[in-house]
Amino acid sequence: MSQDANCIFCKIVAGQIPSRKVYEDDDIFAFHDIAPWAPVHILLIPKRHIVSMAHVQPEDEALIGRMLGLAPKLALQEGARPYPEGGFRIVTNTGKEGGQEVHHLHFHVMGGPRPWLRG
Ligand code: 5GP
Ligand code: ZN
Numbered sequence: 001m002s003q004d005a006n007c008i009f010c011k012i013v014a015g016q017i018p019s020r021k022v023y024e025d026d027d028i029f030a031f032h033d034i035a036p037w038a039p040v041h042i043l044l045i046p047k048r049h050i051v052s053m054a055h056v057q058p059e060d061e062a063l064i065g066r067m068l069g070l071a072p073k074l075a076l077q078e079g080a081r082p083y084p085e086g087g088f089r090i091v092t093n094t095g096k097e098g099g100q101e102v103h104h105l106h107f108h109v110m111g112g113p114r115p116w117l118r119g
Contacts, residue, residue: 002049003049009102010049010104013029019032028045028066029045030042030044030070031043036110037119038089038117039113040080040109040112041109042075042109044074045104045105046060052095052100052103055105067107079111081112081113087111088109090110
């Protein structure tokens with residue numbers, strides 16, 4: 001599994017930095033964002049160090065599909081209300097102008113009653 005020794009999310013996957021985990025399997029890890037914008041705000045990441053959506057290769061597409069398929073389940077599990085009254089938002093910041101601060105691919109999954117702090 002390729003990891004980056006200086007990457008904060010690789011360290012979270014390895015348990016070197018604590019996190020509030022909500023899901024884990026062989027390839028995927030999910031945990032609460034440390035600075036939530038919304039009542040429910042989790043980060044869904046591949047365990048493997050993929051830098052951003054701009055770095056996704058054809059062989060990663062099944063993994064990305066599985067992550068997106070998990071997002072609605074985790075949103076509900078963590079307290080988002082069901083569609084259509086509830087729902088959730090998936091955001092993936094990519095690159096500097098895309099607002100990406102942590103360079104390990106992650107999907108923000110946000111939900112819960114409004115108003116939200118951001119978004
Ligand atoms: P980006 O701006 O790259 O899309 O989002 C990075 C997110 O990672 C931010 O929402 C930030 O709050 C979150 N984050 C940064 N460092 C940590 C950390 O050590 N633990 C957790 N749980 N979240 C973090
Ligand atoms: Zn990483």
